[in-house]
Amino acid sequence: MKIEQRSIEFVPHNERYGRPRRLFTVWFSSNLQVTALMVGTLGVAAGLSLAWTLVGLLVGCLLGTIFMAAHSAQGPHLGVPQMIQSRAQFGVFGAAIPLLVMVTAAVLFMAASGVLMRDPLKALLAVSDNQAILIVGALTFLIGVVGYELIHRLGAWMSLLSSVVFGAALVLILLQASAPDALHVDAGGFSMPVFNLVIAQAASWTLGYGPYVADYSRYLPADVRTRDTFWTTYFGCALGSLGMMALGATLAAVVPSALGADPGTAVANLFGPWAKAALLVVALGVIQYNVLCLYSAYMSTTTIFSGFAKVLQVRRGAKAGLMALLSILACAIAVHTQYQFDTFFADILIGQLYLLIPWSAINLVDYYVVRRGNYSIDDLYDAQGRYGRWNRKTMIVYGASIIGTVPFMKLSFFEGYLAKWIGADVSWIAGLVLAGLLYFLFHLKRPSSGQAQRLEGQTGHVNSAP
Template sequence: MKVEKRSIEFVPHGERYGRPRRLFTVWFSTNLQVTALMIGTLGIASGLGLMWTLLGLLIGSMIGTVFMAAHSAQGPHLGVPQMIQSRAQFGVHGAAIPLLVMVTAAVLFMAASGVLMRDTLKSLLPVTDNQAILLIGVMTFVIGVVGYELIHRMAAWMTLLSTLVFGTALVLILIRASSMDMLHSPPGGFSGPAFNLVIAQAASWTLGYGPYVADYSRYLPADVRTRDTFWTTYFGCALGSLGMMGLGALLASVVPSALDMDPGAAIADLFGPWAYIALMVVVLGVIQYNVLCLYSAYMSSTTIFSGFARLQQIRPGMKALVMATLSVLACWIATRTQYHFDTFFADILIGQLYLLIPWSAINLVDYYLIRRGKYHIGDLYDARGQYGRWNGRTMFAYAVSVLGTVPFMKLSFFEGYFAQLIGADVSWIAGLSLAGLLYYLVQPHGAAAAETKKYPNRSPLPGWANSEEQG
């Protein structure tokens, strides 16, 4: 298997391949891992009943995944990484603002995964805490450097392995629940704040994929139908995340002690003498999730400096160097914060969503409502082109939207007025609505036509229509 050569540049038609069904396995297996399982335990830990928790998870997953899948559908049409396309809204240099947020979020999630899997890996190998975190970082780096094709192949295998392990775990939990007569009278009741929390957490989980989901669809042929890309991504992500979160809720209900355990160990304990095999699949699942974070953090990092340096292509050596730097940074953060993990990460990881969700709304409104998928790919790489260096209107809409979500925020040190009133953090709804509406109002309609007049030799056709120019 060859190391991927393409990075932030347009993928020529001659190199496009694959079918949308590959997206199902990528997003199904990426979500079928214990990080998503922990989201499902939150409602139970807050005293919410199992049925109400499952309903909240279903509502949140179904809503949040709509926006994530809408981003994925852009990939085959444009043939560029997700955040490169953001230059059309923010400007070639202005896109650095959401890009920095994306890189920060991805590195922190990588660090969080390292801490989360530390004890699980130690139960498999005779390593220290720091060595376990470092080993996870090294495995993530190697797969990330090889790139796109290995990621997809790993996803296909992990779909099979994770389904076997977590499907078996579900059966074992149901057997235990039945023997304890818990299926007829599960513990917990209804709580409005806890129910809203479950919906928000489930929606935020899938919304968080928005800034990089198209990175894994951009190699598909340009004639792939948008609805095929959308629905394979949607069902892959929704079924994987909902299945794993639901398993977490059931596990926390039937085995309350699992809330105080390492999530990998909680699953492995169900398998008795087969625990070792289950632990290996658990570790591989989190590493796969980490690889997506690293790959997309690399894309975003190079998009930032390439915009200022006017680069359209990144050499393999530079790719390896950037990925190594990001991996080392994530490992350093993980080792320095591992013993006060919850305090350090909880607010920061949530805070990324406050900044990324308004970006998502702006990107989707621009693509589907204003430009209707019509972009000049060459100008996404040229600050002198039609998208310019900075887009003041977009910056205004983005800044106002972030500030507008403050009353809906709920952090350990701050709780906005509406968050107190509702009893949960619903900033994701405010961020999507406010940013989308503001951007639609401040952006001149017919922008694509106006740019055609200003740049008569640069038609704002879909990116795939300019393949000869871009190849």
Template sequence: MEIESRSVEFIPENERYGSPKRLFTIWCSANMQVTTMVIGALGVVAGLNLGWTFIGLLLGNLIGSIFMAAHSAQGPHLGIPQMIQSRAQFGVVGAGLPLAIVVLAYILFTAANGVVMRDSIKAVVPVSDNDAIILFGVLTLIVGYVGYELIHRLGVWMSVLSGIVFALAAYVVLSRGLPAGVWQVSGSTFKFATFCLVVTQAASWTLGAGPYVADYSRYLPTSTTTRSTFWYSYLGIVVGSSVVMLLGAIMASAAMDVIADPGSAIARLFPGYEQLAYFIIIVGVLEWNVMNLYSSYMSTTTIFTGFKGTVRIGKLAKFVIMAIVAVIVTWIAIAAQYNFGAYFSDILIGQVYVLVPWSAINLADYYWVRKGRYSVAAMYDVNGIYGRVNWTTLSIYAVAVLIQIPFMELSFYKGPIAHLIGTDISWLPGLVVPGVLYYLVNRNKRLHLTAFDAPGPVTAPLSPLNSA
């Protein structure tokens, strides 16, 4: 298999290939892994019963995945990485601000995966804690460097293998029985603050894929319908994440330690086959980790190419950038590995504050303001129609982040509204306010022109749900 030669540039039509069905397997398998299971367990650990935890997890997944899939639909239409498209809203250079935040978020998530897999790797290979994290980082770098096609093929295989492992795990846990009353859904078992936290955590997980989801649909032919791209992406992430989150909640209700070492919690359900189970578990998380690293590289490259209008990155530069990111990730994972619980919870919620406003602005621009009409060539031109820095959009983004402060709840801070309500619901104003503001400011501007001086495709309007 050849190493991917494309990076942040436009994918021409003669290099487009594949079916939107691939989007189901890649998003289902990427979420059907043990890091996702930790999220499902958090609500039960926080004191919510299993019935209400199930409802909260499903609600969060169903809501958050809408926005993720709406971003995915941009990939075949534009043929560029997700964050390049942000230059149309923030300016070619101005997009570097949300890009830097995205890179930080995915570096932290990639580091979290290294911590989650530490003990699983040690169960397969006799190495120290630090060496296990380093080994996982090296494997992530190798697969990420090969790129797009290998990631998609890995998704197909892991959809099957991970599906079998988690289905058998659910059967084993449920056959042992659960404590009485854990499924009860009544007013006496409902904890509003914890329920809202569960919804937020589940929605955060799926919303978090928004800034890079189109990276994995950009090679699809332009003839791919927006509807098929949307639904295959939506169903993939909803099925993958919901199944494993629910299993995590069930296992936590059965007093199994899912948060500290989720890989071992699953592998130990298969006596005599633990090594095989560990292998599938490790590769499952590896796929998700590779996607984080791959898109961290894409976003990092997008930041620096914006200043000079560079449209192509060589393979050596790609490897160097990925290697630097992998080293940073590994260092963070080693430093945070013994305080993982608070670390993971904070980054899971913290990413909402910065990624959701970006998502709202991007989607408002794509579906409401420009209605899918962009000059791709202008996104690589610092002197083009999108300008160097769009200060109006950056101001809206800043307001959106600031307006969430009273709603925030982290291990070290709790805002006044979060105190009043009892939990963090910052993602709601973070989603609504910037989207509405961006639309109101731009609705009368001629942003969706029908022709541009710069060469390159000018795309046609599309709707994510009903286009043919």
């Protein structure tokens, strides 16, 4: 298998291949791992009943996945990485602002995954805490350097392996003696703030893929139907994330002692003598998810620098070096935060919403409403082109949207006055509505690019409504 040649540049039509069904296994398998399972345990750990936790997870996953799948549908049409397209909204230089947020979120999730895999790897290998985290980082780096095709193939295999292991884990949980009482519809309690928090956490998980989901659909042929890309991505992500979160909630309710252990080890312990085999699959699943984070953190970092330096293509050596730096940074954060992990994980899960949701709303309104899929690919790479260096209107909308959601925010160290009054963090809803509406109003008089010529050769204009 060859190392991927393309990076941030437009993918020529003669190099496009594959069908949308590939997207299902990538997003199904990347969610079928214990980082998502950890999200499912949070509601039960906070005192919410299993039944209400499952309802909250269902609502959050179904809503959040709509937006990430809408981003995915842009990939085949434009043939460029997701955050390159953001230059049309923010300007070639201005796109660095949401790109920095994206890189930060991806690196933090890589760090979180390293901490989650620490104890499972120690059960498989005679290594220390820090060495286990470094092993996760090294394996993530090796797969990420190979790139796009290996990621898709790994997704297909992990869809099968993870389905077997976690499906069997669900059966073993339901066979526990404590299961009937824990699964009773009246078991546990209800709290509106916790219920809303569960919805926000589940939505945050799927919304977090938005800034890089199109990176994994950009190689598909341009004539792929938008609805096919949308629905294969949607069902893959929604089923995978909801399945794992529901498994995590069930595990926390039936086996409360699992809340005191790392989720990977808790699942593996259900398998008795087969625990190490289960741990191996658990570890591979998390590494696959980490690869998505690393690959897209690399793409976003490259996009930042290429905007200022007008770089159109990145050499393999530079790609490997940058991925190595990102992996090292994630490992350093994981080593530093591993013993205060619960608070760290909950805060980054919600914190990314505050910064990424306004970007998501701006990007989707621009693509589907304002420009209707009409973009000049050449100008996405030219600071002197039609999109300019900085789009001040968009940056004002982005900043105002973040500030406008502060009263709705709730973190371990801060709670906005509206969040206190409502009794829940609903900032993700406020961010979507505020950013989308402001961007639309600010660009009502934007001239249509519908007269742009159809894409010719490798670059030019993409002109066909999604």
